[in-house]
Amino acid sequence: MTQAPHTIRLAVIPGDGIGKEVVPEGLKVLDAALAGTGASIERTDFDLGAERWHATGDTLTDEDLAAIKEHDAILLGAVGDPSVPSGVLERGLLLRLRFELDHYVNLRPAKHYPGVPTPLTEPGDIDFVVVREGTEGLYCGNGGAVRVGTPHEIATEVSVNTAYGVERVVRYAFEQANARRQRLTLVHKHNVLVHAGHLWRRTVEAVGAEYPGVSVDYCHVDAATIYMVTDPARFDVIVTDNLFGDILTDEAGAITGGIGLAASGNINPDRAFPSMFEPVHGSAPDIAGQGIADPTATILAVALLLEHIGEPDAAARVSAAVDADMATRARANQEGGPLTRSTSEIGDAIAQALRA
Amino acid sequence: MTQAPHTIRLAVIPGDGIGKEVVPEGLKVLDAALAGTGASIERTDFDLGAERWHATGDTLTDEDLAAIKEHDAILLGAVGDPSVPSGVLERGLLLRLRFELDHYVNLRPAKHYPGVPTPLTEPGDIDFVVVREGTEGLYCGNGGAVRVGTPHEIATEVSVNTAYGVERVVRYAFEQANARRQRLTLVHKHNVLVHAGHLWRRTVEAVGAEYPGVSVDYCHVDAATIYMVTDPARFDVIVTDNLFGDILTDEAGAITGGIGLAASGNINPDRAFPSMFEPVHGSAPDIAGQGIADPTATILAVALLLEHIGEPDAAARVSAAVDADMATRARANQEGGPLTRSTSEIGDAIAQALRA
């Protein structure tokens, strides 16, 4: 398994709240996974998030962005803090990164590990991925307001969808489906959002013609939230827009046993820019600073990162180590009660398993 | 309980699919509930939906609309059929009614009846209402597309939100909360949809100042889909925009034991136009024509209708009859298996209980 020695330039953005606690565990596991492979990490830490904003007023400067672009990949913890007005860090930092680095695929696997408690009575075999579009839709920041604060205020938000943008993410989703169980579900709301919805539908039809082996299904977003609860095993690959993907992946996190296990990749498949890997959860100010956040989502994000940068063996070993850790948890649940481990104890356990 | 004899002018729109099967059961129950009260129903049936569109090309003519306006209330089954292009009936009929009749409150109660199977292991005490805005947001039909069908297509959908529109629905929600458990949760996504989100947030703050007894909470829509599954009992009144309300109420239907039990009122609280009551479920073409649809959602919509038109006693009796029917189902579930009753058998049972 030893390869020629090479260096992976990694930009690290711990961000806010529990982001700062889970990222070190991800890095611990990353080092353990790469030990002996010939690959080593050259890390740059970026001080971005609430503290930086309070100190300097910056969210993400052009210089930060230029420096980040010089890396092979990005590991991000979480962004957002109650001390910063809502939207400032989300739009100015997290979404700016996704848009400027053209992360048009937001890949979010959802998998239920055997034995992990789920809120569903009959979860079935949950194992799907959501391919969420990452650079269009209502996330464009294309909106505005007039007469703000008066009784005549009007505020608009514009969902922008392009054939170019939809086609590339739909194609990626078909590739995923082809490599999985050959089922693709488009989620939209084309009975109301007729313009955007029909663009998505036509695109799925057109691209689908190139993938005759993949069966295609359609679901309105409202119905999709029902299936998530009543029959999530029906899904293999879901392709959807930015907002619907945001909503469905949180629900998917909940049904698979908690958002502490859900990882995501903000991917530029063309490799024009570095891709960014992060847990789906946020900065969770309510539990930050206590060392109790589950770093598993970040560790699974590291597996996605390894896959993306061409280290599939290391990625598979991280996944296997997480599988094993999940089995340990399941055993503990059966034998009298859940394990209570700190953030770093979970990271240590998984890193240790990798080095063993 | 006998009042002065009076007539309630009811516009009836069975619509498509199972709409045609559940509406007669709703009417059966309505008659039973009003028997002996002095109130009687003067019914006008409106032939609207897929068949009418195929025959004439009309969705809802100005004449239909003028005639409907001459009524005290509307009972609607469901709208939509696979034989009609997506959006034609939804926008041209259902949404046109909601918009033209200024149904700015879309009231959707969610309640888990004891003993009714739910997909959740620990449903807790689910009893909340969603106050969904009904005349703004992404449902305005304010969107368009250029270069359709070319690689340069751009499709937009615009969410329009006004202080006027948000304030009136938020006020209604506070009134609801005040009459319930004094908890109001605003659901939005103000960290991304900063313009619309902040309008909603400021409005909830401003109106909330008039309701010091109501505690106010906020939840991003993605997080709300999680709580729906992990802790739905936390909700009392949810106020949200048109699209988020659409999504959350389907999920709410799923967790309370199925969309076959979820009713809704499209309400114009100012009584400038007749309000419209309907099940949350759609026309369900997959089960239409078999007489197996559950009419309970429509019957609960009839209870909302009775409440709205000033027959609270009759409304309470319908609710109680549904409660009793739910208890019968729960007993059957415990004693060896679910009841298998046809659509009309359920309607008969509830109507009979009311006449007893």
Ligand SMILES: CC(C)[C@H](C(=O)O)[C@@H](O)C(=O)O
């Ligand atoms: C923090 C927020 C802007 C973000 C999003 O809405 O995309 C988050 O919810 C996510 O899903 O990554």
Ligand SMILES: CC(C)[C@H](C(=O)O)[C@@H](O)C(=O)O
């Ligand atoms: C049929 C559709 C237009 C409608 C909506 O989106 O409002 C339905 O889903 C509902 O919730 O009443």
